[in-house]
Amino acid sequence: MTEARYSPLLTDLYELTMLAGYFEKGMHLTPAVFDLFFRKNPFHGGYAVFAGLQTALDYLTELRFSEADLDYLDSLNIFSRPFLDYLRNFSFQGRVIAPPEGTVVFGGEPLVTVEGRLAEVQLVETALLNLINFQTLIATKAARICVAAHPGQVIEFGLRRAHGPDGGLHEARAAYIGGARGTSNTWAGQVFDIPVKGTHAHSWVMAFPDELSSFRAYADCFPEHCILLIDTYDTLKSGIPNAITVARELRAKGYELLGVRLDSGDLAYLSKNSRQMLDEAGFPQVKIVASSDLDENIIESIRNEGGCVDIYGVGTKLATGSGPGGCALGGVYKLVRCDGKPKLKVTSDLAKATLPDRKRLLRVVDADGQFKMDIICRQQDKVIPGDRVYNPANPDESKTIPPGATLQEIRQPVMDEGQMLLEKESLDLMADRCAEQLQLLPKGTLRLANPHIYKVAISSNLLTLRNSLIKQYLDKLD
Incomplete structure (x- = not known):
């Protein structure tokens, strides 16, 4: 035994x-x-x-x-x-x-x-x-979040705010039962065979001389799995234009940019404008991922305001089961x-x-x-x-x-x-x-x-x- x-x-x-x-x-x-x-x-x-x-x-x-x-x-x-x-x-x-x-x-x-x-x-x-x-x-919290996000998908991002390692492990398991389609928690991926998802942090962007060079470096390392975090400096004036530049360069090499992620600001407004800019540039397939202290009520608000988010990364409020009641x-x-x-x-x-x-x-x-x-x-x-x-x-x-x-x-x-x-x-x-x-x-x-x-x-x-x-x-x- x-x-x-x-x-x-x-x-x-x-x-x-x-x-x-x-x-x-x-x-x-x-x-x-x-x-x-x-x-x-x-x-x-x-x-x-x-x-x-x-x-x-x-x-x-x-x-x-x-x-x-x-x-x-x-x-x-x-x-x-x-x-x-x-x-x-x-x-x-x-x-x-x-x-x-x-x-x-x-x-x-x-x-x-x-x-x-x-x-x-x-x-x-x-x-x-x-x-x-x-x-x-x-599982109940995840179900509420997923109902609010539909038809968008939800990814569980809560490990760093979870109640300890075991809490983080079983939180990812329960969130998947409730409807989350993946997790950032690599250990949960190994133990429970949950799809693992992730992008990069703001520190990646800040470690390079400028945003565009950081995006190019990430796309060079992960051309088939490239999702770019676009709000380190200015989402609409810098992040999205630089992401479009890298998307064109990837396409020229036979790859496609998978997505961009927003982690701050007015997510409804920024996602609508990002969607418009990506579509006009010829990249309607690029997914928009949103994070930033989300829960079911915030997600419902984003959707009611016409936000164009495809995937919601939900962390703290899912991992801790926070909310009224x-x-x-x-x-x-x-x-x-x-x-x-x-x-x-x-x-x-x-x-x-x-x-x-x-x-x-x-x-x-x-x-x-x-x-x-x-x-x-x-x-x-x-x-x-x-x-x-x-x-x-x-x-x-x-x-x-x-x-x-x-x-x-x-x-x-x-x-x-x-x-x-x-x-x-x-x-x-x-x-x-x-x-x-x-x-x-x-x-x-x-x-x-x-x-x-x-x-x-x-x-x-x-x-x-x-x-x-x-x-x-x-x-x-x-």
């Missing part, structure tokens, strides 16, 4: 102390079920894009404690010797149910369900949240069944009350293939068109599943007895799934501001179970 990428100590201390407590009380082998979910869509948006599952499954597969790990835990003077001996042979032997990566999902839905012994399903909480929260956030996905991991009994976290805010027991997640699809709503039901429920379903935050609100609709299972078992059940999917397949599902959402769901609220409902049986458990808890307080 190769060395695990992630340490079993990638966890909060309280996961280990709870695990030790379960062991000391003889509860560690008790069967238990946890759900991983988030309550609100990120960025005040209408959806999220699920990502990070394969990374999480790899972590679960490799989960082992080394002697060095055990020595460190022993040095904390917290854990008993019998417990540390138990960890010596520890591995994850549980079951995992989840949607495929690239699936469009919504707040309140059980995304990843983890079933197994209480010890193992408790221990993995922090790592699963870390791995799935981040990639789902970034962003920066972190509020994913949580809650116990829903233990020792054969449904479990419920009770709260005065019904919207934050958990949904108990094992569940299925169904998508209602009309005859045209369009998504109408999602339904959360108990595992044994038989939900059919014509059934009434309920708003989990306000059960007085209900809807009827439309006659003639199809109900599709969103999730499937992806691991059982600690072994992966499915072949690893390509990132291209995940990205295609995301793009296809975004187009099947109700009109208005993709809006950046005040999006349509996609309906997520619960079945009558699940509502009855939740109400019953809440009543049991309240009766105990009386």
Whole structure:
């Protein structure tokens, strides 16, 4: 077995102390079920894009404690010797149910369900949240950016502003699932086979006596891959004219200039004028690349103002998942069944009350293939068109599943007895799934501001179970 990428100590201390407590009380082998979910869509948006599952499954597969790990835990003077001996042979032997990566999902839905012994399903909480929260956030941000940029393409440029090397690596992966067509991150290209893209920096231009000589030198070195950064001095008076000169020289040698990049200034105005100058000079095929602290709102503004950008290089705001309602996905991991009994976290805010027991997640699809709503039901429920379903935050609100609709299972078992059940999917397949599902959402769901609220409902049986458990808890307080 190769060395695990992630340490079993990638966890909060309280996961280990709870695990030790379960062991000391003889509860560690008790069967238990946890759900991983988030309550609100990120960025005040209408959806999220699920990502990070394969990374999480790899972590679960490799989960082992080394002697060095055990020595460190022993040095904390917290854990008993019998417990540390138990960890010596520890591995994850549980079951995992989840949607495929690239699936469009919504707040309140059980995304990843983890079933197994209480010890193992408790221990993995922090790592699963870390791995799935981040990639789902970034895939969602990328999807929003790509929707705003369409029909233009998006390239991920965020490595230098990412949250560390591992963050930069998996940010590139998640961005590709969300729709980015390439990355500047060479390591991500190697690890995930993502197309790598790049131009040159302003320092290249400044290292030469003048802009034209720098462009000529770059074209000489990379005649088949030449994209020139044209805003070091003056985009319209210097950059574009010099780029056109080099484009003519490349053409005379049998090559074509691929593109020019704008990294500052009024990108809508500069791209329109650059496009006009390139077209008039006989180079309509030259692509215009824009960067400079872009996000979905700025890109939408550029397009609304008639900008002529073909490719958007998006860095900081993608890599960090920044924006209103962003920066972190509020994913949580809650116990829903233990020792054969449904479990419920009770709260005065019904919207934050958990949904108990094992569940299925169904998508209602009309005859045209369009998504109408999602339904959360108990595992044994038989939900059919014509059934009434309920708003989990306000059960007085209900809807009827439309006659003639199809109900599709969103999730499937992806691991059982600690072994992966499915072949690893390509990132291209995940990205295609995301793009296809975004187009099947109700009109208005993709809006950046005040999006349509996609309906997520619960079945009558699940509502009855939740109400019953809440009543049991309240009766105990009386």
